[in-house]
Amino acid sequence: MSFWEILLWTSLASLLTTLLGGLYAMGTFRVRKTREPPLDKGFIPWLGYAINFKKDPVQFLQRMRKKHGDVFTVLVGGNYLHFVMDPHTYRHIVKEPKNKLDFYMFASVIVFNAFGFHSSECHHKIVQTFSNKYLSGQNLSTLNQVMMANLQKVLFHRQEQKRSWQQDGVLHFSYRNMFQAAYLTLFGTEPEGGVEKKDAVKENELTHYGEMFEAFQRFDRFFPQMAFSLLDPLGKRETQRLKNIFWDILSLEKVYQKDNISSWVLEQDKRMAEVGMTEKVRTRFLFLLLWASQANTGPATFWILVHLLKHPEAMEAVREEVDEALREAGQEVKPGCPIGNVTLSALKTPFLESAIEETLRLKTSPFLFRSVMQDTDIKTSDGREYTLRKGDHLLLFPFLALHMDPEIYPDPHVFQYDRFISPNGTKKEFYKDGIKLKHSTMPFGAGPSMCPGRFFAMSEMKIFVILMLTYFDMELVKKEEEIPAIDARRYGFGTAHPSHDIQFRYRLRF
Numbered sequence: 001m002s003f004w005e006i007l008l009w010t011s012l013a014s015l016l017t018t019l020l021g022g023l024y025a026m027g028t029f030r031v032r033k034t035r036e037p038p039l040d041k042g043f044i045p046w047l048g049y050a051i052n053f054k055k056d057p058v059q060f061l062q063r064m065r066k067k068h069g070d071v072f073t074v075l076v077g078g079n080y081l082h083f084v085m086d087p088h089t090y091r092h093i094v095k096e097p098k099n100k101l102d103f104y105m106f107a108s109v110i111v112f113n114a115f116g117f118h119s120s121e122c123h124h125k126i127v128q129t130f131s132n133k134y135l136s137g138q139n140l141s142t143l144n145q146v147m148m149a150n151l152q153k154v155l156f157h158r159q160e161q162k163r164s165w166q167q168d169g170v171l172h173f174s175y176r177n178m179f180q181a182a183y184l185t186l187f188g189t190e191p192e193g194g195v196e197k198k199d200a201v202k203e204n205e206l207t208h209y210g211e212m213f214e215a216f217q218r219f220d221r222f223f224p225q226m227a228f229s230l231l232d233p234l235g236k237r238e239t240q241r242l243k244n245i246f247w248d249i250l251s252l253e254k255v256y257q258k259d260n261i262s263s264w265v266l267e268q269d270k271r272m273a274e275v276g277m278t279e280k281v282r283t284r285f286l287f288l289l290l291w292a293s294q295a296n297t298g299p300a301t302f303w304i305l306v307h308l309l310k311h312p313e314a315m316e317a318v319r320e321e322v323d324e325a326l327r328e329a330g331q332e333v334k335p336g337c338p339i340g341n342v343t344l345s346a347l348k349t350p351f352l353e354s355a356i357e358e359t360l361r362l363k364t365s366p367f368l369f370r371s372v373m374q375d376t377d378i379k380t381s382d383g384r385e386y387t388l389r390k391g392d393h394l395l396l397f398p399f400l401a402l403h404m405d406p407e408i409y410p411d412p413h414v415f416q417y418d419r420f421i422s423p424n425g426t427k428k429e430f431y432k433d434g435i436k437l438k439h440s441t442m443p444f445g446a447g448p449s450m451c452p453g454r455f456f457a458m459s460e461m462k463i464f465v466i467l468m469l470t471y472f473d474m475e476l477v478k479k480e481e482e483i484p485a486i487d488a489r490r491y492g493f494g495t496a497h498p499s500h501d502i503q504f505r506y507r508l509r510f
C-alpha cells in the first residue's frame with residue numbers, strides 16, 4: 001500500500017470513529033434494557049421526535065400511547081423522556097425522594113432561561129414556607145378581602161357614568177382586570193399623599209398598570225420558547241427589553257416606595273436578603289413571583305367566563321346560587337355599595353366551585369417534570385413494573401392521563417358545570433379501572449413542586465365570577481361564535497391560552 005493510500009485509509013478510519021463517537025454520544029445506539037419502557041427514537045438522530053412534540057404535544061402523545069401503551073420512552077432533542085399515562089401511579093411517583101426523581105434541576109434551567117438568575121433549593125424553600133404561611137388559613141382570608149376590594153376598585157373604575165353596554169374581548173377584559181387587581185393586592189399600592197391627590201393617584205395607578213399588563217402579556221407570549229432557549233435573535237432582543245422594564249418596575253427602590261405590600265411578597269424578599277441574595281437577584285426573584293402569580297389566573301378566568309357565557313343554564317345556576325349566598329351572608333348588592341366583609345369560605349357556592357374545577361380540568365395542561373437521578377422502579381396499577389434509567393427525564397401529563405380520559409369523565413371535551421357534584425350534593429368521587437382516584441384533577445401539579453398559590457388562585461377566580469355575575473349583565477357579541485380552540489404551542493405551561501379572543505358586551509346590572 002502506498003503512503004497516500006495509508007494516509008487516506010487512516011483519515012477515513014478516524015472520520016468514521018469521530019462520526020460513530022458523535023452518534024454514540026447523541027444516544028443513537030441506545031437499546032432498550034429489560035424492564036425499561038418501550039423505546040421510540042424516531043428517525044432523526046438526536047432530534048428524535050422534537051418537531052412533532054413541539055408542534056402539538058397532545059396529538060403526538062396520543063399517537064405514542066396508542067403505539068406503546070401507558071408507559072413509554074421517546075427521544076426528544078437529545079433527551080430521553082419517559083411518559084407515564086397511568087394516573088394511579090402519580091401519587092407514588094410524586095412522593096419519590098429527590099435523590100431518585102428530582103424537580104429542582106429542570107426548574108432551575110427554566111428559571112435561568114426566563115428570569116436570569118440561578119435558582120436553588122433555597123429559593124424553592126422560601127417560596128413554599130412563605131406561601132404556606134401567607135396564602136392559606138387566616139392570612140388567606142385577609143388577602144381575599146384585599147383582593148375583593150381591589151377587584152371592585154378596578155372593575156368599577158369609571159363604571160358609574162357608563163350604564164350603557166360596553167364591548168371588549170373576554171380574554172383582554174378578564175386578564176387585564178385580574179392582573180391589575182392581583183398586582184395591587186400582592187405588590188402594593190401607590191402612596192396616596194393626602195386626600196386631594198387620591199383620585200389622581202388612582203387614575204395614574206390604573207393607567208400605569210394597564211401599560212404594565214400589555215408588557216406582561218408580550219413577555220408571556222415568548223415564555224415557552226424562552227424557557228427552552230429557543231428564541232430567535234429578534235425574540236431575544238424583545239424579551240430582554242421587556243425584562244428590563246420589569247426589572248426596573250421591581251427594583252427594590254421602587255418596590256419599597258409602595259404602601260400595602262402583601263406579607264407574601266415582603267417576607268419572601270426579606271428572607272432573600274437574610275440569606276445573602278444581591279439586590280439584582282432579589283429583583284429578578286420578584287419578577288418570577290409576579291409571573292407565577294399572574295400568568296395562569298388571568299387566562300383561567302377568561303375560560304370560566306367564556307364557558308358561562310356559552311352555557312346559559314350554567315350561568316343561571318351559578319348566578320342564583322351566588323345571589324342566595326350573598327343574601328344569606330347579609331350582603332346588600334347595589335352600585336355604590338360594594339361587597340365588603342364577606343368571608344369567601346363562608347359562602348356556600350358548590351356550583352361555582354364545580355364550574356371552576358370543570359374549567360381547570362378542560363383548560364389546564366401542565367407537564368410535571370422530574371430528572372431521574374438513579375435507576376428508579378415504577379409500578380403501574382395493572383402490576384407492570386418498569387425501570388427508569390438514570391440521566392433520563394420523566395414527564396407526567398395529567399391533562400391526557402386524567403382530565404381527558406373518557407372512562408373517568410364521560411364526554412371529556414364537554415363543559416358540564418355540575419360535573420364535580422354528586423346527586424346528593426356532596427363532592428363527587430372519580431374512578432379508573434374500578435379504583436378510586438386520589439386526585440381526580442391536577443391543574444396545580446402535585447408533590448413538592450405543587451403550586452403554592454393554589455388556594456389564593458381559587459379565591460381570585462371565585463371573587464372574579466362573583467363580582468361579574470352580581471354586578472354585570474353580559475352577552476357574547478356573536479352568540480353563535482364557538483369557544484376558541486386551545487393554542488397548542490402552550491401545552492405544558494399551566495393554563496392554556498385561546499387561539500384568539502372573543503368579543504362580549506357588558507353593562508352594570510342596576
Ligand code: HEM
Nearest residue numbers: 124292293296297300366444445446449450451452453457
Ligand atoms: C389558575 C391559576 C394557577 C395555576 C393553574 C397554577 C399552576 C401551577 C403549576 C402547574 C405549577 C408548577 C407545578 C409543578 O411543576 O409541579 C405552579 C407553580 C407555582 N405557582 Fe402556580 N398556578 C396558578 C396560580 C398561582 C398563583 C395565584 C400564585 C401566587 C400567588 C402561584 C404561585 C406559584 C409559584 C410561586 C410556583 C413555583 C413554585 C416553586 O418553584 O416552588 N400560582 N403553578
